[in-house]
Amino acid sequence: MKVHSRLPEITPPKADPPPDLTMEDCNDPSEKHRGRRRSENYACLPVVPLLTYFGREREAMCENLNKLISCTSPREYWDLIRSWTDSRAGPCGVTPSQLHLSFKKRSNPPDELPDYFDPRLHAIIAQLYRTIPRRTRDRTSNDIFSRPVTEKDIGRMKKKLRSRAHRSACGIDDVSYAKILTIPNDALVFLIETCVRDCDAPQRWLVTILAGFLKQGKPADDPDGYRLVAKECCLLKLCTMVFEERLREWGDTVDAIPDSQNGFRPGRVSGPWFDWMRMIYARMVYVTQNAHGEEAFKALLGLLTGDTASPGLWNFFFRDFRRRIWGFDISNDFQRE
Structure with a gap:
């Protein structure tokens, strides 16, 4: 219910600026x-x-x-x-170039398929992927993947960002979550709608910086002992947050997320948002922090590192995974765990 009043609006007093000490x-x-x-x-x-x-x-x-x-x-x-x-991190025992090579190897499939892969099925899946056209039609009943983004959508995204604004790292474009909160909602709507409509994105969004943090108990001179941390552009994260919300909405609509598994049931997903996410995956490249002179590389294994939509996509990916039930498995409330 809206309430109207003729009383003049009272602006809350501004806090006094802190004194400039010498x-x-x-x-x-x-x-x-x-x-x-x-x-x-x-x-x-x-x-x-x-x-x-x-x-x-x-x-x-x-x-x-x-x-x-x-x-x-x-x-x-x-x-x-x-x-x-807080304690300061010790000196890194590897060079940025060593981390770069390790990150590149970990982010891509091996040159030869492992023995436990079915090469015939792998070839069929690759061929099916190549048949997907660049632009597809939204087949959802309520246009989940094609309806326009609204300022109300942006308001919900900003509400989520407020809890992360003070601890988020900037991407290569130096735009933080705190900066995004100051951008008018209508401007963000125009930006996102333009990207999805044209199936395109600013070039800077398509470069993600990788940094390495030593894992607990790992030797400092082993590049494979460093955890890969990605600094994706925050504006791109905002866009994929909108996509992730719609992905979950679609999952609820087709009953793709059962109570026992936050997963995914195979279905036909297409439309402008689907096409835009495929474009991001196809064009994203990675660079390693301080590894000057090393070429950017693509990551062809798994999901985008550090992206807001990756957790939801990972859950959906596992929807059709079936575990073998053994007779000696532990059960809880008549459910095998």
């Missing part, structure tokens, strides 16, 4: 620090370098104090405290 505000009053220059430990040092050292120390104190008083929420405060107190 080095004079950062004097340490303790006797311990005040007497450092007279300490015998510094008696043998030249005067000018000594003054420079203490000047830099006070500059750092002033900078940290300004950061502290600029925090506007408990989240920002604790993020700042953790950035000061």
